[in-house]
Amino acid sequence: MDNLATTTPASAVGSRIETLDTRLLIGGHRRGGSTGRTIAVENPATGVPLCEVADATADDAMAALDAAAAAQDTWAATPPRVRGEILRRAFELVTARAEELATIITLEMGKSLEESRGEVAYGADYLRWFSEEAVRIFGEWKVNAAGDARVLTMRQPVGPCLLITPWNAPLAMPARKIGPAIAAGCTMILKPAAQTPLTALFLAEVLAEAGLPENVLSILPTSDADALTSPLLADPRIRKVSFTGSTGVGRMLVEKSAANVLRTSMELGGNAAFIVCADADVDAAVDGAMVAKMRNNGEACIAANRFLVHADIAEEFSAKLAARMSALPMGNGLAAGVKVGPLIDAAQRDKVAGLVADATGQGARVVLGGTAPDGAGYFFPPTVITDVPASARLNTEEIFGPVAPIRVFTDDAEAIRLANDTEFGLATYLYTRDIGRAVTLSEQLQTGMVGLNRGLVSDPAAPFGGVKQSGLGREGGSTGIDEYLETKYVALAV
Numbered sequence: 199m200d201n202l203a204t205t206t207p208a209s210a211v212g213s214r215i216e217t218l219d220t221r222l223l224i225g226g227h228r229r230g231g232s233t234g235r236t237i238a239v240e241n242p243a244t245g246v247p248l249c250e251v252a253d254a255t256a257d258d259a260m261a262a263l264d265a266a267a268a269a270q271d272t273w274a275a276t277p278p279r280v281r282g283e284i285l286r287r288a289f290e291l292v293t294a295r296a297e298e299l300a301t302i303i304t305l306e307m308g309k310s311l312e313e314s315r316g317e318v319a320y321g322a323d324y325l326r327w328f329s330e331e332a333v334r335i336f337g338e339w340k341v342n343a344a345g346d347a348r349v350l351t352m353r354q355p356v357g358p359c360l361l362i363t364p365w366n367a368p369l370a371m372p373a374r375k376i377g378p379a380i381a382a383g384c385t386m387i388l389k390p391a392a393q394t395p396l397t398a399l400f401l402a403e404v405l406a407e408a409g410l411p412e413n414v415l416s417i418l419p420t421s422d423a424d425a426l427t428s429p430l431l432a433d434p435r436i437r438k439v440s441f442t443g444s445t446g447v448g449r450m451l452v453e454k455s456a457a458n459v460l461r462t463s464m465e466l467g468g469n470a471a472f473i474v475c476a477d478a479d480v481d482a483a484v485d486g487a488m489v490a491k492m493r494n495n496g497e498a499c500i501a502a503n504r505f506l507v508h509a510d511i512a513e514e515f516s517a518k519l520a521a522r523m524s525a526l527p528m529g530n531g532l533a534a535g536v537k538v539g540p541l542i543d544a545a546q547r548d549k550v551a552g553l554v555a556d557a558t559g560q561g562a563r564v565v566l567g568g569t570a571p572d573g574a575g576y577f578f579p580p581t582v583i584t585d586v587p588a589s590a591r592l593n594t595e596e597i598f599g600p601v602a603p604i605r606v607f608t609d610d611a612e613a614i615r616l617a618n619d620t621e622f623g624l625a626t627y628l629y630t631r632d633i634g635r636a637v638t639l640s641e642q643l644q645t646g647m648v649g650l651n652r653g654l655v656s657d658p659a660a661p662f663g664g665v666k667q668s669g670l671g672r673e674g675g676s677t678g679i680d681e682y683l684e685t686k687y688v689a690l691a692v
């Protein structure tokens with residue numbers, strides 16, 4: 199590995215973290231947590247702490263909920279144009295400060311600066327998308343079937359929301375929830391991941407500057423997610439929880455949400471198959487595979503987790519993918535030219551190493567990479583593995599790292615059977631030049647999203663979400679705002 203940590207422009211980087219307000223945001227005010235405790239935020243490239251942020255407690259959560267509940271009616275009555283223009287200004291401010299934000303993302307999450315810049319553009323686009331959606335919340339008027347009444351519907355905000363986000367996209371995941379909540383007129387409490395709270399705290403500064411009223415948004419990093427969120431979920435003033443994270447935690451949040459029958463949006467784990475049919479353009483498939491596998495270092499819910507390649511082209515595909523992945527420089531994500539940063543922490547690196555060891559122990563062949571380097575930081579190199587047996591854990595567990603396991607198939611039915619053989623159903627990638635096969639297989643895949651001859655499905659204009667145990671609801675697209683709206687119907691006598 200190139201250990202490029204020493205080339206980091208430390209002064210330029212440190213200054214933005216030093217000026218960031220790392221206190222909680224509760225009802226428009228910055229303050230420390232009720233116990234005065236703090237959480238250390240670490241740089242995964244070095245293992246060295248970057249700074250401390252305030253650690254929120256259940257008392258802080260209740261103060262935030264008081265603020266959110268008090269502001270709900272006024273915020274809901276704020277003209278949609280005003281809400282939309284706050285989001286538009288936030289989009290412009292995030293775009294103007296892209297470099298600062300990207301640097302903070304790389305520092306706390308590890309991915310390369312190039313990846314972080316991509317996330318800033320992607321996250322900002324959700325703010326822009328929902329600035330446009332805020333003024334397009336429609337009801338309807340129609341004659342009932344009997345003709346003796348009129349059916350009127352209106353859309354109203356669901357009310358105060360609890361938003362819980364993971365560490366792998368510290369800007370885009372909050373933006374994908376805050377954007378529609380603001381557009382719909384909901385107040386909210388955001389609990390960012392404990393490992394990556396800095397980006398969310400920066401976003402709070404931006405939203406305040408964009409004109410978001412006090413009390414609409416509170417931000418509560420915490421070292422005890424359960425203690426913070428349980429009383430919120432038990433309080434009838436919270437009307438919705440939107441969660442992005444692992445299926446295990448999502449399942450538990452759905453159970454807790456049952457007590458007050460909360461609206462839930464669940465963006466959970468994935469196990470994406472990447473299918474390359476015999477008729478595919480192999481070079482295009484390799485291009486797509488590089489995006490689907492290596493975006494975010496593979497730490498993405500939609501990352502290609504299982505490559506299923508037709509036996510006729512498997513050797514060519516594996517060799518070309520390994521050649522492309524071997525050319526990616528690994529190191530501190532802030533250093534020029536680096537494409538592969540560290541994983542989030544030692545546990546994640548060890549998990550990835552364990553999955554690789556499990557497969558090789560059962561006869562899989564490592565074509566590239568496969569071993570974590572010694573030294574500081576939580577690095578794992580780009581890895582390609584072939585001859586992966588059906589019993590390998592790589593087939594069933596989310597890797598969340600830069601490892602591409604390849605299996606072969608011989609006909610479409612086998613490809614579909616293997617692709618659907620998972621409890622998850624978030625994204626699937628499909629490469630074929632046969633339009634009939636593309637349609638038939640897309641219809642047969644048990645998945646929320648299909649990347650058809652494309653390694654990227656994320657798009658603010660598209661409904662992002664999964665089926666089976668990958669989740670409930672959709673974020674983005676023209677349905678994304680629905681998650682934050684109730685439909686009220688008025689029966690009108692005539």
Ligand code: NAP
Nearest residue numbers: 363364365390391392423424443444447465466467468499
């Ligand atoms: P995670 O452990 O489930 O954590 C996600 C969030 O939930 C964090 O803010 C975490 O807080 C919080 N949390 C953990 N335990 C909780 C509890 N008992 N009560 C309330 N909140 C709790 O997931 P992760 O490891 O951060 O993220 C990786 C997972 O997210 C993967 O499975 C990935 O597929 C999924 N993901 C899905 C999507 C999607 O759109 N479908 C997008 C991105 C990621 P702490 O940080 O304090 O633990």
